[in-house]
Amino acid sequence: MTTPTATVTPRGATGSRLLNKVPEVTAWFWIIKILCTTVGESFADYINTTLGFGLTNTMLLFTAVFAVVLTVQFRTKRYSPFPYWLTVVVVSVTGTLYTDMLTDQQHVPLWLSSTVFSVLLAVVFGVWWLRERTLSIHSITTFPREAFYWLTVLVTFALGTATGDWTLELTNWTPAQSVFLPLGLIASIAALWRFGANPVLAFWLAYILTRPLGANIGDWLASPKVATSAGEPVGLGLGTFATSLIFLSAILATVVYLAISRSDVVETHEVTHERSVTTNLRKERISLGAFGVLAAATVALMVWAHNQPHVTCDPTGQSETLPACPKAALTAGQTAAAVAKYEKLTRTAIAQDQAGTAAASHATVQKMRDDWDADTTSLQAVNNTTWTALDDQMDAVLKTYAIDHGKIQPASAAEQEKQLNVLLGDFQSHRF
Known part of the structure; x- marks a missing residue:
């Protein structure tokens, strides 16, 4: 999915002008974005659980790393694949950890964290629009816009984690089964974008949904082939380290290719591709209604899945998505x-x-x-x-x-x- 909208430069925009600081949205963009979200899930679990670093320490570590890589990204004058995608990888882990901290340490219900992050995202979008009069990523050419962009990315990762985990909690789907919901929604959004939906809205909806998609893929690859306790996910049994290594290697190979080909640099892409800027308000309104129908259908599917017979508690008390089952006194x-x-x-x-x-x-x-x-x-x-x-x-x-x-x-x-x-x-x- 690409976003064929022209760069909007409102008269009220402030900040030093730069070349666009984000990549062109091509197929490579979506591939590497999903790879990054998978790493966000598997690598966070590896550091926290497998290495025994602890959730709090892992969160503090990656918050510090995120601050460093974001500083490097801000200091660049134009989009460069290595600092940009390194920042996405780190923010994917950091956003995941923030939601995990609320769920596992503060015991905030997933429905509540999903609601809070949704409201926060709406606020960020609202302030961004009021200040810059555009939410298009083709206009990330000033420091304020880049700051809004990365804040939005961080919140979308946290929101995607919360809604993805909440979906698993409600439906009790396996990681393999749960892949199909975000995949189907992304495909539907892409179809509506092709039809004539607002490209900025379609982009950000798809961007949010890549988080649960990547996380579910990561869980499916890393989870053991046989459940260790009731309610625990099962998958291919690769483990969090192997899964992280595979996807980090794939990210590195893709970034090297993009750095050499420069096919995702906006200015290069504009020279080799004709950007069609068309606006059809009638099709946008129809697509907006279709988005509403899609949302209602998703809610109906989750309600149906939730009402199906399934395991509702974990006898070991160690599940990340299920409450512990009540236990009788020991003999x-x-x-x-x-x-x-x-x-x-x-x-x-x-x-x-x-x-x-x-x-x-x-x-x-x-x-x-x-x-x-x-x-x-x-x-x-x-x-x-x-x-x-x-x-x-x-x-x-x-x-x-x-x-x-x-x-x-x-x-x-x-x-x-x-x-x-x-x-x-x-x-x-x-x-x-």
Whole structure:
């Protein structure tokens, strides 16, 4: 899908004039955009979960990286493939992490975050239009317009993540099944654009939908072939690292090609392609009505899918899209086994701290946190007072490892060992 609209330069536009700072919207644009969104999903999961970096630390890291690459992008005088697409890759990861932080750390419902990001996007578009009188990406030739553009891109990634996850939550579709909804919507938007829909509106709608499309593709490739728990996605089993590596390599190869061919540079494209600027208000109105019908049909499909019989909770409590199933109290034998498991994990982490293997100790404590969260309902049902006391000390341990507490640097190994010893003593003295 291209956007054959002429550059609009309103009299009120301000800022130093530059050559266009974004690429021409060709087939290459959409291919690399979907590749970037897939990386946004898989690479964020790899850093956060597989490496055990933690959601908060991963979010802070990529926020800092985003600030750096965006500064580099702003300092360029015209569109250049490497800084531009590097910024898109980083913003895809960052936008994903912002939504994940709201969902996983702040426990904001996905319907609410989807609503908030939708309103925020409307506000950004509104202010952008009032100031510049155009939302066309063919007019990104001043600093204010570029700032609006990247703010819009960031919000669209966060919104696409929230709506994509919300769709999975409502429908319980597998990643492979969920690919077809955004793919079908993008195809419909492309058809309406060909018919005569407003090109700017069609572009931004498709741009938002590439986020859940890429994320679903990433989940399908990375998810295990057999579900590890009820409600967990299944896929091709490539893993988040392999998926990230494949798509980052594809992005790099595409960017190298574009840097050499310059086929997506607006000025080059205008020389080799005739830009047809046609406006048909009747077709735009018809297409606008068709967009409304498409939205209503999508809502009806999701309501139907939501009402179909499917798993509504996750017995492990570890699913990102399903709530944990209520659990009965553990038996005496099960409780003793659970406490023994945590005592063993605590001793292992202490030994790893003493051996100077900080990464291994962090991974052990991360596993202990995950298991503790999964067992919370059952252990609380046995003895809530004991669970509360142990949970408070578990939280103190997590703070020293900078897990779930937003600290940039963990505490010293000695402090970690100290808090782990306190936790070990609590497990031995507080009986369920």
